[in-house]
Amino acid sequence: MGHAVRIDGLTKSFGQVRAVNSLSFTAEPGRVTGFLGPNGSGKTTTLAMTLGLVRPDSGTATIGGVAYRDLERPGLTVGASFSADFHAAHTGRAHLDIARRAIGVPAPRVDEVLELVGMSDAADRKTGGYSLGMRQRLALGAALLGDPEVILLDEPINGLDPEGIRWIRVLLRHLASSGKTVLLSSHLLSEVQQTVDDVVVIRRGEIAFTGTLAELQRGNGERTVLVAAADQAGLGHALVAAGAQVHGVRGDTMRVTGIEPDTVGVIALAAAIPLIHLSIEEGGLEQSFLDLIDGVDSHHGGSAVDQPPLSEGAHS
Numbered sequence: 001m002g003h004a005v006r007i008d009g010l011t012k013s014f015g016q017v018r019a020v021n022s023l024s025f026t027a028e029p030g031r032v033t034g035f036l037g038p039n040g041s042g043k044t045t046t047l048a049m050t051l052g053l054v055r056p057d058s059g060t061a062t063i064g065g066v067a068y069r070d071l072e073r074p075g076l077t078v079g080a081s082f083s084a085d086f087h088a089a090h091t092g093r094a095h096l097d098i099a100r101r102a103i104g105v106p107a108p109r110v111d112e113v114l115e116l117v118g119m120s121d122a123a124d125r126k127t128g129g130y131s132l133g134m135r136q137r138l139a140l141g142a143a144l145l146g147d148p149e150v151i152l153l154d155e156p157i158n159g160l161d162p163e164g165i166r167w168i169r170v171l172l173r174h175l176a177s178s179g180k181t182v183l184l185s186s187h188l189l190s191e192v193q194q195t196v197d198d199v200v201v202i203r204r205g206e207i208a209f210t211g212t213l214a215e216l217q218r219g220n221g222e223r224t225v226l227v228a229a230a231d232q233a234g235l236g237h238a239l240v241a242a243g244a245q246v247h248g249v250r251g252d253t254m255r256v257t258g259i260e261p262d263t264v265g266v267i268a269l270a271a272a273i274p275l276i277h278l279s280i281e282e283g284g285l286e287q288s289f290l291d292l293i294d295g296v297d298s299h300h301g302g303s304a305v306d307q308p309p310l311s312e313g314a315h316s
């Protein structure tokens with residue numbers, strides 16, 4: 001039985017600063033949801049309200065339909081990692097041992113978790129000497145102590161090396177595939193795009209986009225197709241005739257917008273022009289994301305996920 005995290009109309013101001021404004025989205029069980037936005041866009045405040053650490057001005061955050069403070073065993077239902085700061089004089093093991101006592105988990109779970117996050121060898125060193133990547137692993141371990149249904153992670157990938165990023169990707173995907181709800185924040189789409197299924201983009205405390213990663217990719221219609229063909233000029237003409245925009249050649253490759261890659265293939269076939277290369281421009285997704293957080297007009301990607309309607313940033 002999964003626990004969705006449902007954010008409904010959440011609003012919070014700190015003095016004059018409206019940190020979170022009428023925010024609504026759902027993180028579904030069995031999926032990894034990326035909660036994305038630039039620094040200061042309200043991600044941490046939203047996660048803190050979800051955990052009952054910050055009281056919203058209005059709106060609700062529920063976990064499996066229940067507010068965090070009303071959960072029967074919150075520590076066993078929700079695991080969260082907020083900051084990778086620890087008592088420097090404690091060992092990693094001591095940190096996990098204190099955390100597991102707080103939520104009532106048996107002692108052997110500490111070693112299991114250390115193993116799970118790849119920290120067994122460093123467990124008896126003081127956290128003050130840990131690298132940022134090691135602290136991130138320990139923070140994730142603490143979040144997983146209670147084998148929770150819901151895992152909320154604030155910037156968990158920040159500071160991990162490429163091997164660490166691959167590792168956390170596999171771990172989070174594994175947790176989601178076992179039915180857990182994984183919600184992780186990041187200010188970098190590129191950091192999480194291989195890890196997430198669903199994307200919630202916020203900007204100045206408001207939703208800029210909710211949908212699947214694929215929908216985000218299609219979202220702004222500016223996806224650039226890279227194509228090389230045996231007869232480049234001939235294919236260029238055929239693509240323009242089909243309504244695409246050809247933006248010139250970089251190396252041997254034409255950059256084309258306004259058309260899907262599979263349609264490019266169909267047109268090449270119809271024109272009997274062999275294709276040498278067909279791909280989507282790297283960074284196209286990142287550009288969609290940057291457009292969203294810069295406030296360029298954007299569209300809701302689609303309805304594959306039952307999400308509340310997109311509220312476009314009303315003010316600039």
Ligand SMILES: Nc1ncnc2c1ncn2[C@@H]1O[C@H](COP(=O)(O)OP(=O)(O)OP(=O)(O)O)[C@@H](O)[C@H]1O
Nearest residue numbers: 014017019037038039040041042043044045046187
């Ligand atoms: N306790 C607080 N008191 C005053 N202002 C706050 C407080 N917490 C957050 N804010 C403000 O609310 C806004 C949103 O901050 P928040 O930390 O939620 O953003 P974020 O998206 O998590 O950013 P980052 O990626 O930099 O952590 C910011 O303008 C921030 O300065």
